[in-house]
Amino acid sequence: MPMQNKPSGFANPWFQLVLSVVFVTIYELLLKRGAMETAYLMDRWAWTGISGLASLYVWVGIVLIILSLVTWLHVLRYIPLSIAFPLSQVVHVLVPLCSWLVLGERITSPRWCGIALVSLGLAIVAKPAARLEERL
Amino acid sequence: MRPISFALIFIALAAFVAGQLLLKKAMEASNADGFHSRKFMQPFIAGIFFLTVQFFLNLGLLQRYDLSYIYPFQGLSVIIISFAAAIVLQEKLTLQLAIGAALISAGIVLVSIS
Numbered sequence: 001m002p003m004q005n006k007p008s009g010f011a012n013p014w015f016q017l018v019l020s021v022v023f024v025t026i027y028e029l030l031l032k033r034g035a036m037e038t039a040y041l042m043d044r045w046a047w048t049g050i051s052g053l054a055s056l057y058v059w060v061g062i063v064l065i066i067l068s069l070v071t072w073l074h075v076l077r078y079i080p081l082s083i084a085f086p087l088s089q090v091v092h093v094l095v096p097l098c099s100w101l102v103l104g105e106r107i108t109s110p111r112w113c114g115i116a117l118v119s120l121g122l123a124i125v126a127k128p129a130a131r132l133e134e135r136l
Numbered sequence: 137m138r139p140i141s142f143a144l145i146f147i148a149l150a151a152f153v154a155g156q157l158l159l160k161k162a163m164e165a166s167n168a169d170g171f172h173s174r175k176f177m178q179p180f181i182a183g184i185f186f187l188t189v190q191f192f193l194n195l196g197l198l199q200r201y202d203l204s205y206i207y208p209f210q211g212l213s214v215i216i217i218s219f220a221a222a223i224v225l226q227e228k229l230t231l232q233l234a235i236g237a238a239l240i241s242a243g244i245v246l247v248s249i250s
Contacts, residue, residue: 076163081156082221082229086214086237092244114246121239128233 006078013078014133016071017087023068025094027061029102034058083132086125092118141197145209148193151186153216157224158183204248211244 006013034057041051052058075084093115099105107115162180169175197206218237222229 073159073163076160077167080221080227081160081225082218082227082233082237085156085217085221086233086240089214089240089244092211092240092247096247108250110250111247114243114248114250117243117246118240119243121236121241121243124232124236124239126236128230128236 011074013075016074017079017084020068020071020075021088021091021094023064023071024088024091025098027064027068028091028095029098030057030061030064032099032103034061079129080132083125083129087122087129089118090122093122141200144193144197145206148190148197149209149213149216151190151193152210152213153220155183155186155190156217157220158186160221160225207248208245211241211248214244215241 009015031052034055035049035052037055037057038051041054072088075088096107096111096115100107158179162176162178162183165173165175165179194206215234215237218229218233221227
């Protein structure tokens with residue numbers, strides 16, 4: 001098993017998994033903010049999204065994308081993919097919730113149902129993950 | 137939707153799954169052999185390559201179709217990756233994990249089509 005010599009504290013892979021999804025959630029919101037801020041800069045290259053680079057939000061977002069990749073790679077060193085990847089999908093709960101709370105977007109009721117389904121699936125995956133942790 | 141776009145969606149999905157599996161393989165090798173070994177470098181570079189392919193295929197698809205049309209297919213990646221990890225990486229896939237992954241997939245599809 002790839003779980004031997006699991007580091008503790010900051011390098012703990014479960015903590016890094018949490019960091020990774022927090023980074024993803026924040027960069028999604030930042031990219032949205034940055035994209036809206038620069039949407040008026042229309043020219044013939046608009047379809048590439050390149051004008052987004054004029055926003056500071058987008059650049060901070062890019063830094064967070066890189067950080068989320070680094071933390072995700074660290075997670076992969078220790079946690080099986082069949083557990084880590086489903087758990088990382090908590091972003092599909094966090095991003096809609098934050099776009100509702102922070103950006104004031106509306107969430108329709110079928111969408112709430114989808115978010116509930118994802119949460120239920122996460123709860124079910126979390127149990128084997130907890131068992132995995134106990135075995136160490 | 138043209139058949140070619142349908143094929144592109146599946147190639148993008150396959151590239152994403154392959155990329156994740158290769159990165160996982162690379163990071164496991166880094167545990168045993170460090171970051172300078174070929175066992176790490178080869179799957180790592182291949183993994184980044186496949187994720188890059190997926191990124192651009194996806195970008196191209198997004199130029200032609202709505203996000204809500206493309207995104208549900210990405211929801212499928214959860215269940216596919218769980219099974220692929222069990223088959224390719226010999227990870228233990230319990231019934232519980234499979235059910236959890238299926239629910240997450242279903243939830244993502246529901247969020248994106250609604």
